[in-house]
Amino acid sequence: MKEKTPNTKVIIISRYGDEDVANKAVQVGADAFISKPINPTELLEVIKGTS
Structure with missing residues (x-):
């Protein structure tokens, strides 16, 4: 995915x-790893790139 669209954020949620x-x-290339239960603030920070 990163090869075709390098600006794509890869977030692993588990x-x-x-x-x-x-x-x-x-x-191996993920931009972030977030464990459940998901903290909405943390997820938003990762998406915005402020984390």
């Missing part, structure tokens, strides 16, 4: 908040 999984997701 019910598992494991730090290792989050780090791996970012290492």
Whole structure:
């Protein structure tokens, strides 16, 4: 996805908040990892790029 549209934000959302999984997701290209339950403020910050 990033190759075709590099400006696309990739946000991984999971019910598992494991730090290792989050780090791996970012290492392979995700812009952010958010665990459930989702904090709407945090999600909005990630989308806007202020996080």
